[in-house]
Amino acid sequence: MLSKQKNTDSGVRAAGLLGFAVCAVLVALSAAASTAAPSDPRVEKAYRFQQGGWTYVHLEGSPSDIGFQHGYLLAPEIADAFAAIQLFDTRETQRDWEFFRTTAREMLWPHIDPEYQQELQGIADGVKAQGVNLDVYDIVALNAFEEVPDYYVPWLNKKNKSEKPGKSPKLVAPGNCSAFIATGSYTKDHQIVIAHNNWTSYLAGERWVVIFDIVPQHGSRILMDGFPGVITSDDDFGVNGEGILITETTITQFEGWDPNGKPEFMRSRKALQYAKSIDDYVRIIKEGNNGGYANDWLIGDRKTGEIAYLELGLKHTPLWRTKDGYFASSNFARDPKLIRDETSGFDVNDASSSMNARHNRWEELMTQSKGKIDVEMAEQFLSDHFDSFDKVGGSTVKNQPNERSLCGHVDVSPRGVKEWEWGPYNPGGAVQGKATDSRMAAKMSFVARAGHPCGADFLAADFLEKHPEYSWQKPLLRDMKAGPWTTFVAGQKGGE
Numbered sequence: 001m002l003s004k005q006k007n008t009d010s011g012v013r014a015a016g017l018l019g020f021a022v023c024a025v026l027v028a029l030s031a032a033a034s035t036a037a038p039s040d041p042r043v044e045k046a047y048r049f050q051q052g053g054w055t056y057v058h059l060e061g062s063p064s065d066i067g068f069q070h071g072y073l074l075a076p077e078i079a080d081a082f083a084a085i086q087l088f089d090t091r092e093t094q095r096d097w098e099f100f101r102t103t104a105r106e107m108l109w110p111h112i113d114p115e116y117q118q119e120l121q122g123i124a125d126g127v128k129a130q131g132v133n134l135d136v137y138d139i140v141a142l143n144a145f146e147e148v149p150d151y152y153v154p155w156l157n158k159k160n161k162s163e164k165p166g167k168s169p170k171l172v173a174p175g176n177c178s179a180f181i182a183t184g185s186y187t188k189d190h191q192i193v194i195a196h197n198n199w200t201s202y203l204a205g206e207r208w209v210v211i212f213d214i215v216p217q218h219g220s221r222i223l224m225d226g227f228p229g230v231i232t233s234d235d236d237f238g239v240n241g242e243g244i245l246i247t248e249t250t251i252t253q254f255e256g257w258d259p260n261g262k263p264e265f266m267r268s269r270k271a272l273q274y275a276k277s278i279d280d281y282v283r284i285i286k287e288g289n290n291g292g293y294a295n296d297w298l299i300g301d302r303k304t305g306e307i308a309y310l311e312l313g314l315k316h317t318p319l320w321r322t323k324d325g326y327f328a329s330s331n332f333a334r335d336p337k338l339i340r341d342e343t344s345g346f347d348v349n350d351a352s353s354s355m356n357a358r359h360n361r362w363e364e365l366m367t368q369s370k371g372k373i374d375v376e377m378a379e380q381f382l383s384d385h386f387d388s389f390d391k392v393g394g395s396t397v398k399n400q401p402n403e404r405s406l407c408g409h410v411d412v413s414p415r416g417v418k419e420w421e422w423g424p425y426n427p428g429g430a431v432q433g434k435a436t437d438s439r440m441a442a443k444m445s446f447v448a449r450a451g452h453p454c455g456a457d458f459l460a461a462d463f464l465e466k467h468p469e470y471s472w473q474k475p476l477l478r479d480m481k482a483g484p485w486t487t488f489v490a491g492q493k494g495g496e
């Protein structure tokens with residue numbers, strides 16, 4: 001999501017205003033930080049530190065305390081991430097921020113469980129204590145940044161078509177990520193290996209660098225990557241204390257929304273917090289399905305060695321599972337019924353598309369690597385630059401990253417990704433990667449790399465000079481420099 005290119009004057013004005021707004025927020029924040037009370041009892045158990053380009057936060061306690069700690073410790077990151085999301089959401093949908101707040105208040109909030117209402121309110125209280133002027137509906141709208149602009153708004157536009165003919169922007173469900181999960185004879189130690197890289201706009205992705213270590217009052221401990229101010233991982237990579245490992249990739253061109261459903265950001269968080277088995281995970285994430293941010297879910301249970309693949313549509317929710325095999329995922333839907341009934345015509349036969357080209361590359365890698373897959377190899381897969389469609393050109397093609405490589409670099413592709421409405425040279429692609437296996441998951445641990453998983457740096461000024469059509473992002477687009485592969489573990493107290 002977050003990368004529709006439109007060059008309207010109003011968008012440029014909005015960017016300028018938002019740039020000003022975020023400066024004002026940050027000035028207020030630094031003024032408040034110097035006078036903040038040093039020891040609020042609610043944050044006693046919480047802490048943060050930086051490592052390898054990531055911000056690690058430990059949160060512990062009641063829902064309200066976890067939220068407060070999150071808001072309090074990450075207030076500068078939340079103010080900054082909020083500005084980026086606000087810029088994108090309003091520009092992409094051509095609706096003002098009040099629309100998103102109203103949606104949060106009237107449609108999403110009543111369908112959020114009390115536990116997570118308390119946590120979201122806690123985040124709003126925490127940022128406020130640091131002088132950031134956001135309320136709970138801003139925070140809820142931020143949490144819904146994957147599902148409202150690209151699922152609810154297209155559904156609403158379609159519904160209202162007779163009222164506003166021809167005025168709605170073209171919005172399509174995005175495709176984010178390359179991922180696999182493997183077990184049994186496919187892996188080196190016959191246990192589970194899981195890996196994921198997040199594909200999104202660089203504007204959002206360069207901010208998607210939080211490691212959350214959460215010890216909730218109820219349910220199990222969670223270690224996951226995440227986005228500032230959001231209660232779920234949202235690109236969805238995590239492990240829990242019950243031995244469940246999860247990730248996902250988005251279903252390209254999905255269409256569907258249920259206004260009476262529960263927000264996806266809550267269902268995905270709840271599933272990771274409460275699942276003790278694959279069956280639990282599937283049951284919880286399906287309960288109250290609103291169709292938002294429809295994903296293919298890769299789920300593993302290290303206690304049994306079993307893995308599963310849930311294609312979570314609104315009408316169709318097929319589930320595959322095995323104790324000996326793999327599931328690869330790269331934004332393609334696999335169920336013919338779901339493709340027919342719930343996508344706007346996803347073409348499984350177009351081998352040149354980003355999703356199918358990556359699908360083919362995954363199949364090659366899994367077959368070639370059978371019996372050898374481990375975390376180190378997973379890191380290489382996430383960094384892979386092979387273009388499985390445009391093989392002509394020999395070795396020069398092999399190292400040419402673009403929109404078809406598992407490590408995506410759409411900013412260098414003259415084609416963009418038409419299925420996501422990503423124009424030529426859209427500044428998006430693989431923005432970070434994570435991997436783990438059963439052994440590491442038993443210790444609540446995974447490896448992660450901030451920035452392109454291959455280690456390449458994205459330099460904003462160079463890019464904007466070559467592609468001024470994206471200058472509306474200039475106020476908030478930063479360099480995205482790759483960090484090292486870094487091991488994180490639940491309960492760790494500091495970096496290095």
Ligand SMILES: [Zn+2]
Binds near residue numbers: 383
């Ligand atoms: Zn790369």
